[in-house]
Amino acid sequence: GQNIDQPTEMTATEGAIVQINCTYQTSGFNGLFWYQQHAGEAPTFLSYNVLDGLEEKGRFSSFLSRSKGYSYLLLKELQMKDSASYLCAVRSNYGGSQGNLIFGKGTKLSVKP
Amino acid sequence: DVKVTQSSRYLVKRTGEKVFLECVQDMDHENMFWYRQDPGLGLRLIYFSYDVKMKEKGDIPEGYSVSREKKERFSLILESASTNQTSMYLCASSLGGAGNEQFFGPGTRLTVL
Numbered sequence: 001g002q003n004i005d006q007p008t009e010m011t012a013t014e015g016a017i018v019q020i021n022c023t024y025q026t027s028g029f030n031g032l033f034w035y036q037q038h039a040g041e042a043p044t045f046l047s048y049n050v051l052d053g054l055e056e057k058g059r060f061s062s063f064l065s066r067s068k069g070y071s072y073l074l075l076k077e078l079q080m081k082d083s084a085s086y087l088c089a090v091r092s093n094y095g096g097s098q099g100n101l102i103f104g105k106g107t108k109l110s111v112k113p
Numbered sequence: 114d115v116k117v118t119q120s121s122r123y124l125v126k127r128t129g130e131k132v133f134l135e136c137v138q139d140m141d142h143e144n145m146f147w148y149r150q151d152p153g154l155g156l157r158l159i160y161f162s163y164d165v166k167m168k169e170k171g172d173i174p175e176g177y178s179v180s181r182e183k184k185e186r187f188s189l190i191l192e193s194a195s196t197n198q199t200s201m202y203l204c205a206s207s208l209g210g211a212g213n214e215q216f217f218g219p220g221t222r223l224t225v226l
Contacts, residue, residue, distance in 0.1 A: 030211040042217035091211055105155035
């Protein structure tokens, strides 16, 4: 079966660091995406990992361990505007040659002053 | 900038009505997708298309159909709307290839009374 798990909600303080975890069990693996979604808006792309290790992009970093079926998104120097839902999505092997995305239910992050 | 537009932000329909949701992308993307997003359930794939006139069922196609007559346009059709189809509908597009992210439209919040 296909399963992606991430915490439902997290709270953190402005200026701090927060780590959002994602574990997955899917039929095949062709990469993992993180998206940010502000309330009432569309998801926007944050990061993509296909090989093990850390990908850094400014204040955001994403890590992948394929052998453990595990990823995390690290947000540094939190700002109030980072309050949003963060969606973990795995590209599986089904749905054409590229494979479709399977989304987790999202982690709602609240950043407090 | 990639732009994915959807015909309506908010839509209210009655049970049994035929509903058309339109999605247009302006970046010549091969792939287009329709999702619905519900609280506690996350994003679920309804239908997708990897080419003009091509369509494939996603995870929850029952009660829906799609049309892709032109590369830039992907329509979702609810043949006979029901109250359990009240949801946020999100369209997305992407280039072919496993590492390419999906770009989402702003969403249509559909209420079926």
